[in-house]
Amino acid sequence: MGSLVGRDLISIADLSAAEIREVLDVATAFKAGADPGRPLAERSLAMIFQRPSNRTRVSFEVAIRHLGGHPIPLFNSEIQIGERESTADISRILDRYVDGIVARLSSHRDLVTLARSARGPVVNAMTDREHPCQVLADCLTVRELLGHLEGARVCYVGDGNNVCTSWIYAATILGIDLRVVGPPGYEPHAAVLERAAALAGGHSPVRHFHEAAPGLEDAEIIYTDVWTSMGQEAEQQQRRDDFAHLQVNDALLAMAPPNARVMHCLPAHRGEEITDSVLDGPQSVVFDQAENRLWAQQALLSLIFAGPVESGRAARAGTAA
Secondary structure (H helix, E strand, O other): OOOOOOOOEOOHHHOOHHHHHHHHHHHHHHHOOOOOOOOOOOOEEEEEEOOOOOHHHHHHHHHHHHOOOEEEEEEHHHHOEOOOEOHHHHHHHHHHHOOEEEEEOOOHHHHHHHHHHOOOOEEEEEOOOOOHHHHHHHHHHHHHHHOOOOOOEEEEEOOOOHHHHHHHHHHHHHOOEEEEEOOOOOOOOHHHHHHHHHHOOOOOOOEEEOOHHHHHOOOOEEEEOOOOOOOOHHHHHHHHHHHHHHOEOHHHHOOOOOOOEEEEOOOOOEOOOEOHHHHOOOOEOHHHHHHHHHHHHHHHHHHHOOOOOOOHHHHHHHHHO
16 A cells, blocks of 8 residues: 555556556445545645546546545636646646646646646546546446456457547556457557557557457457547548447447446447447446446545645645644
8 A cells, every 4th residue: 555645647557557456446445335534634636627527527526525625626718728827837836725636638748747847646537648547447347347357358449549548558557358449540549559568568468450340259348439539520420430330239239248248438429439229228337337437536536645745735834834
């Protein structure tokens, strides 16, 4: 215990397998009713939302309050990152007021700048490049369903986007058998596969297919995401055409074993990447998965703030004392 105290979480690749398992173990205990204590008592966390948010805002805000802390939501219209003030200046100012920052930003580069400019911990609540907290919750869900993560057979059907990137890193670290299915031109980025290969000691365990059948053959988990993410609206029709044969519908589900479970990180574009019959069907665990955002993030924050954490605010308080 204690390895995450005071740490940033920028990428899920920043964590070891032991650290991910620690987060999941604590999340499981909290979900079962364990007392989280008050590691955030007398602490305030800024929550920056440059992008619209539902699950991320509510789950983080509730988690912070469960831990005794005070969340302060900040929206882009108020702080205008990179316009009204530079990202670094915003970070330095917030660091004087709060004990940590949770940030959901358009640009991963801005998140890195935010973290470099703050003494207190910074948690990636989503960027254009990664979504590590989502995938921590996903891993919690898979472990609940299967009883294990190593060797779990997960088929990700969709774009090689930020969620896919975090899944690739998590799968590499934890020994998950991950298959990524997507049309030509939508593969995971080469730099992501290179980093995954480095994490795996020279070879990536992730397989990529352009058609669904080989990825689904013995899959235990079928995972999908929207075809068009925020900022890609101009590509929407092209993406609909390119991904049409990969809609997670009853026909695609029939290619997998009958006990395969379906996951989606939400929000879902019903009738596009997934049908109502699947999303609301007996194999769907989508809403259990959404709930696990709360438990995984509460666990992560409890571990980060389990002991003394340096921030500009804390450093000045120590000097004054």
